[in-house]
Structure formats: structure tokens, C-alpha cells
Amino acid sequence: MKYEEIVHRCFRCGYCKLTGDYIGFNCPTYRKFRFETYSPGGRMWLIRAWLNDEIKNTERFQQILFSCATCANCVEHCVFPFSEDLVNIFIAAREEMVNNAVIPPPVRDYLKNINISGNPYKEPADQRGDWAKDSSIEIYDGHEYLFYVGCVGSYDERAKKIARTVGNLLLRAGVSIGILGEKENCDGNEVRALGEAGLFQFLAQQNIDLFKERGIKKIITLDPHAFNAFKNDYPGLGGKFEVYHYTQILTSLIPSHELPLKEYRAKVTYHDPCYLGRHNGEYNAPRKILESIPGVELIEMPHHGENAFCCGGGGGNFFTDILGGGEDSPNRIRVREALDMGARILAVACPLCARMLDDAVKAEEKEDQLEVLDVAEIVTRALS
């Protein structure tokens, strides 16, 4: 296994499962399951035991490994020099399991669907661009930016709305964007996180070739997961593009009055998506956008920024739901935290987080108290 030479170095001291200020546990799987085995240290020790043949690849072991949301809280807070590799180690272990074809059925189904249909929903590829129908968003043809939406933005009803909102905002601000429509492929970020390295490489290569063929140099992504793959994984495979998350573009447009805003009064708290925040260090852009809306009162939850608590949708869990369910599912914990702060709007900058948290608000039966909105949707409400 890759990283095998590191696994024994974990001291299981537990810094990894806390926030940096120690106010509470911040590993989403540990918060849900509460056995040490579901914490990063637990995983490290169990992976070692598995490699040494002291334990087997059981259903529970699979649950322990595949419930990891790859949120990188452990990477942020582990005190050892190998901290950077913690999530990589968990993914490497998943890779081994995928290679041995002993994985949880929902993971198998997800990978199969991507392989066969190019998306996890088994939807026809020719409907991938339907979300943009009835809008002025054009098919990419030498535009300055490719607007890459991803599987969730293309097929999930809630996320499609966000994709349209972001696309329309960018157009309104005069940004030259085009989409790939039915030619868009899965970015593969979750495929990689679920341990299917071969399929990821295949998808990445397809995308890189397509982008190059179309002359694409700059990309704006809707989804922080795609942003992560394009920014961090594609360059190693020959795909070097200028990549932005849409909030990074919007943040420069508001002060320059490309998007003039009127007052919109609301008490808002912002949920950092892990693949924008911890994985890519972008904490400010979404906050700057929210702060620039007159009338918005931005309040921070105790778990924010580097200490943000994951919604539980990362690492493939959005699709496999291995981490979901029950009162202590991470999305419900997160929604309760927002409610405790007295926020009326829980702002997100990721279509996966939007869906996860929307579902949690419903599960908590708090639809009358808290609304989950993408940053772009809040900006749209404030447009004059």
C-alpha cells in the first residue's frame, strides 16, 4: 500500500479529532459513531493491523474507512510531520480495498455508475447541460472561462438551481463564460477519494484532453470538489489550467460595482466547505462577498475556518451515505450549530453542502427557522 511506511507512526494522541482551539471534537465520523476506531488515529491503527493481517477486511472495517469524509480536519490539527498525508493514507487504504474488490456496495455502485453513465445518477449524458436551458449561458466557444458545473450541479435539482444562479450572476457581471453541456465529464474528485485511482486517471485524462482540444485556459468551478481536482491533481497529469472557484471571481466583482447590491437584511452564518477551506485555503472570498452585502450580519459558528465542521458529504459520502443517518449525522450537528447561533440563513459555497444541509434542516424540522442558501443565491436576492 502507498504510504505503508508511515502508518505505524501514529501515536493516537487525538489532536487530529479536535479543533485547533480544543473546543470540541471535529472529526465528523468520530462525532457520529463515537468509537475511537472511527477517528483518524483509530483508522491509522486499524490500517496497520489490517496490513499485518491482525484484522480482516470486514463490513465494519469498510464502514470505518469509507465513512471518512476526507474533510482534512485531521490534516489540519495532527501535530506530527506526516500530518499532510493523513487523508492520502486513508485514500490509499481504500485503493487497496478497491483493488481487492472488497468494498461497500454503495461505493461499488457509485463507481459503476460513473464508469457506465459518466455520472452517479445513471442519467443520460445528453441531459447533462439541461440545467442551463432557458438561460443565456452558452456552450463554450472560445470564452474567457469554462464554467465547470460537475455531476451534482448538472443533475441534482437543488444544485441545478445554484448552478443557474451562479451562471446568471457571472453573466450579469459581464464575465465571459461558456459550459461544456452534454460534453462535460465527471471531474473525478470523489472517484479518487473513494480509491478508484485508475478510473480517476481515466476521467482526468479525458477532461484534460477535452479542455486542451477546446482551447480552455481558465476554469471557474461551481463545486469546490472539482476545483480541488483541477487545481491539485490535474497538473500532475499534464492538465495545467488557471482554476477558480466561483466565489473567487465574484469577490472581485462586487467592489468594482459590476454587481450593484441593495440592502438585504439577514443574520447569516457561513459554512466552510472542506474542499474550498481546509483543502485549498480559501476562507476569505465567500466571507468578503457576504460582508459586502448591505444589511447582512455575518456571524461565525464556533467551528469555522480551519476549524469548520464538515457537512458529512465529502469523500464520496454524499453519494454513498455511509456516514449519514440519525441525529448525530454531521449535517444535522452542523445545522444545530447554526441554529444555536441564531442564524436565519446558513450560507454555503458548495452544491453538495447545500443538499446535505438542506436535508438536515428538514430532518430537524426547522424549515421555518433556517434557510440554506448558496452565497450566490444571497447575492442574487440583494441585486438591485
Next chain:
Amino acid sequence: MTDIMHSLADIVGEDYVSSQPEEIYFYARDPGLMPPHEPDYVVVPSTVEEIQEIVRLANREKTPVVPMGAGLALTGLIIPLKGGIVIDMKRMNRILEVNEGARYAIVEGGTSQGQLSAYLEKNYPRLRHSIPDAPPTATIAANVTIHGQGRLTQQRGFNSDMVGGLEVVLPSGEVCKIGSCALSFGWFSKGPPLPDLSGLFLGWFGATGIITKLAVKLYPRKKFRDVEIFVTDRGELVPDIVYEITHTEMAEDVLIFTQPMPLMFRDNHHVSFYITGDTDEELEFKRKLIWKALDRFIKAKDGGFMGIPPAMKPTLLEMPQRSASRLADVKRGGGFEYSGPIIMVEKYPECSEKLKELASQYGLAYSGMVRVIDGGHSMMFAFAFAFNRSDPDMMENTRKALKEVSDFVLKVGGVYWKPTVEEQRMALENMDPNTRKLMKMIKENLDPNGIMNPGNWEFIS
């Protein structure tokens, strides 16, 4: 499912009990060097009532129960030596009350040091507790159960001296209040003026009961805090240096470290003292008094103050010190263990010599870490060795070195702190026979079925 498994699931809910190989593997071991032993079940309860039910069940079934906090004592105290049920306490982590005026906090038995510290910093910035340098997941209840020490130990004694009261589930399953809270709504004293029953639980490693709530005494948090390090290459002078510093009564915490790396540290003894103040004047006043007290050592060219590089200051001032945990990676191998006897400060020179001797004899990476206790009445001297978990020879050598420490401790009049089972046996064998008899009476009366963390404080006749 076995009957016990069914019953446990009824008590804590199916999701919070396991007898699966993964939990059995993990909870069979701690990060130290003791051999593993598997539990039969692991439970993660969330209420006192659940703990009571578990203990009652264990009594009926004559099955051991082993309470566990973060499992960081390192000396095998949470390894279920006779199987049974490991109770992971960390779901019981609520901070129930802070009494600002009387300066105490009541927390549940699985609350972590880090959590209380962060909570106080945020909500009661003028209060603090005596936080140890253990990783912040370490639990407060476990720490007092093993008589831990923290940042206020030089001024206030063991962390267990700073307890304001306990709620304990006895081996019978009954809940019992210990201290002023037995009679009053206030948790301000663990015993006095009543007979101090806290001694039936503190220091017993869960072998007499499970602490489900405790009051932790809080102390003023000053606005400023600073550290200075006095260095000498004459180990024999360290007791004098400590004596002078503690005589001033100006220091918050006094630590000593001696280690071979980086090279500039080798063969030196670093006495670091922390000072606090609400104003610059207060801080400087304390600093000057201590400087003055140490002047004679400087004049005699026996030592001096180390210039602390600015990058090092935050490391020294953080609580807990993360660098303490990093010792586990010195051999790139995820392990360190220490024996930390409580011993008189005058024995420092012998201890530091012994540490170096053992490190060289067994070829080990070492660090000597000392915390002065209660104004200098004693110190905890940690003989710490880093090891590589994937190198069985190095692990065996570390075990051997630590075994030698165990023998050495008794010779120099030390008392084991958080002793391994073997050290517990040695302590019992060597102590006053009537003390041993009293301990036996207490244990057998409280826990007639011997279900509480058995193997620990187990009595030789």
C-alpha cells in the same frame, strides 16, 4: 448476540456497543509498551444511569469493567487485563456548571482537558484550571484518578488536590457524592471538613468506582504569562536552583528538561519557570525577584539565562505543549513511554545521571522532563524514551530500560506515578504491610466481586 451484548445494547443503544473485531483490536491496547489484552465488549454510554446499569450487569455476570478516558496514561492502565467491558467515557463530556465566585467547574466524567480549557478561555477569561501537557483529549476525571499534574501544580499540588468534589458510581451500581456536595449544593471541597473520602477513588485507576462527575477548582488567569529558562551544566546544582526559585513564591510553574538534542542542549539542565501577572509591573516584579534569587549561580559562573529564540516562545507558552507529544516521532515510529516517579527534588542529579546511563546502555533516544510539585515538596521526574513501533528490538530495549527505572525508583526513595501493573505489584510488596492490608480491606469491601479494572491494585496476600 450473547446475553451480555443484548443487555448492553438495551442499556446504551445498539449503536454504542460493540464486540466487533475492530473495536476489540483497538481497545485492547494503548500507545505505550504494555502487551495488549482484548476486551469482550466496548460501550460508549452517555448518562450516569447507563453507567449504573452497566456496572450492575457486570456485577451480575462477574464481568470486569474498565473505564477509559483518552487512553493516554501510556502505562497500560486501560488495557482490560481480564477482558470484560471497556467503558469509553468520552460521550459524557458536558460542562455542567461554572461557579465563578467560588471558582470551580463541574464536569462530566469524560470531559477533556482541552474542552474545559477552551470553554473557560471563551466564557470565563479570568479563570483557568491546572491543565497537564498531555494531549488535550485526555480526560479530567482520568487525570485526577491517576494523580496527574498540570500547569498549576507547582503552586497548588497534584491535580487531584484541586478537586472540589466527586460523583462516583460505586462497584455496587449505587451513585455516591463525595465532598461538600454530599451535604451542600456547593462543590467547593472534596472532603474537609468532613472525612475526606475522595481518597477511596483518587489514585485507584477506576478499581474502586467510576467518576461520573467532578468539580475542578479554578484559579485566576492573569493577563500576561511569560517563561524564562535558567541553564546549568551542573546537575547537582539543580535542587538548589529549584529551592531558590520556589522560595520566592513567584513562579507559576517550574519545569526542568534535559535532553541530548538539539546539540546545544546536550548535558545541560534547563530549569524553566513561568511567571504571570495582570500588569507589566506585576510580571516584571516577579521576574526580578527570581533573577535576584538566581544571581549567585550566575556570579559563580554555574549557569545563566538562555536567550529564548522568539520562534520557541509560543511553543513553550502553549497549553498543553504539543511538543511533548512530538517526542513520539523522534524515532519516526509513533511511540514514547515514560516512567514518572514522584520523588524528592534533591534526587534530581541521580535521576538525570541514571536517565543518561540507561539511554546509552540501551541505545535509546531520551528526554528527562520534570515538573516541580507543590512548592518543591517533590517532583515528577519523567524518564522518557522514544521508540519506533515497527522496531521490536527497540521496543524491547525501551521496556528493559523502564524496568531498570522501576528498580531504581525504590532505591532512591521515589514513589511510582501511574504505575504499570508490575510497578503496582512492586509497590505493594515493598510498602508498609499494614498500609497494604488497609488497601486490601478497602478494595475488597468496595468491590467484593473484583470487577473494577481488575489486575490493577490487585492484592498480594
